[in-house]
Amino acid sequence: MSNKVAIIAANGGLFDAYKVFNIATAAAASDKEVQIFFTFEGLNLIHKQAMHNLEMPEGKEHFAEGFEKANIPSIPELVEMAQELGVTFIACQMTMDVMGLTKEDFVDGIEVGGAVTFLEFSKDAAPTLTF
Amino acid sequence: MNITKTLDAKGLACPMPIVKTKKAMDSISSGEVLEVLVTDKGAINDIPAWATAGGHTIIQQKTEADVLYFYIQKAT
Numbered sequence: 001m002s003n004k005v006a007i008i009a010a011n012g013g014l015f016d017a018y019k020v021f022n023i024a025t026a027a028a029a030s031d032k033e034v035q036i037f038f039t040f041e042g043l044n045l046i047h048k049q050a051m052h053n054l055e056m057p058e059g060k061e062h063f064a065e066g067f068e069k070a071n072i073p074s075i076p077e078l079v080e081m082a083q084e085l086g087v088t089f090i091a092c093q094m095t096m097d098v099m100g101l102t103k104e105d106f107v108d109g110i111e112v113g114g115a116v117t118f119l120e121f122s123k124d125a126a127p128t129l130t131f
Numbered sequence: 132m133n134i135t136k137t138l139d140a141k142g143l144a145c146p147m148p149i150v151k152t153k154k155a156m157d158s159i160s161s162g163e164v165l166e167v168l169v170t171d172k173g174a175i176n177d178i179p180a181w182a183t184a185g186g187h188t189i190i191q192q193k194t195e196a197d198v199l200y201f202y203i204q205k206a207t
Contacts, residue, residue, distance in 0.1 A: 026146040026177075029153035030184045072144050081150055 005032045006122035008130040012041030014054040014075070019131045020045060021078035028085035035125075036082075037118040039092035042131075043099070046089055046106045051075050083109055090117055132190065132202060135163035141170045141198060148174050149181050152203075156187070159205055164190065167201040174199055 005027040009020045020036060028034045044050040054075060056063060073081070083089070089110040096102070096112065103112055111117075122128045138155040140148040148169045155165055167178065178201050182189050186206035193200045 022146045026149050029146065029150045030181055031153075070144050071142055073147060085150065085153075 002124055002126035003031070003033055004121065004125035005034045006118065006125035006128040007034065007036045008118070008128075009036055009038045009042035009045055010040050011131060012044030012050070012054065014056050015060075016042070016131050017045045017051070017054050017075045017078075018072070021075065021082055023129060024087050025078060025082050025085060028082065028087050034082075034085075034087040035090060035118070035121045036087060037090045037092065037113075039095050043091060043095055043101065043106075045075070046079060046091065046110060047101075048105060048107060051079060051107070079107055083107070133164060134166045134202070135159045137166040137168070139168050140174075141168050143169070144171055145173045145177070147171075149177055152178065152181065156185075156203070156205055161205050161207040163205055165203045165205065167199075167203065169199045169201070170197060174201075178203070 007020060007024055009016065024034050024036055038046055044054060090113045091103070091106055091110050093112050093114050103110065136155055136159050138151055140151050143151065148167070148171050152165070152167050155167070159165055169178070179189055182203050188204045189201055190204050191202040
């Protein structure tokens, strides 16, 4: 049985962030080795400023109340929790180049890599998830 | 039953009960028992699934006044 969980985060909304970090932290808390590859809009999720203001899908803003009522942790909290549990964050070099971003634009402790970095990790991971 | 440690995770939403349970479990020794209190209904299935994955044993589980109680013995 594989002990690795590989996740591709390719979208940058608030709901996307919860999908990614909930699965990642749950997997890490279950002693899985977890790596997340952040590409295109997915880079928002670990961007120092953007991660604090992720948007909800249009027309779904009313769920803000539900998040509060259900006592859902914030995305920055989940990011910190994921890193504390040993989840590896890989930012896509190519997307960073396109968007003019550098490693300093992101939370500390990330790695920067290309598609092959992720493919190498994920070749024997189960499951591999894309959000 | 000897309870070594109690984790109060009431009011916390997924994935926090699991994350906190993992941390609490890390702090006790093999064979010792962790008591976990949760109100997240997802935990009904999540805690047993998590325990099984880690080789831990749920020796007792009950619900009282909407609070779920799990007694998990750490794997040896």
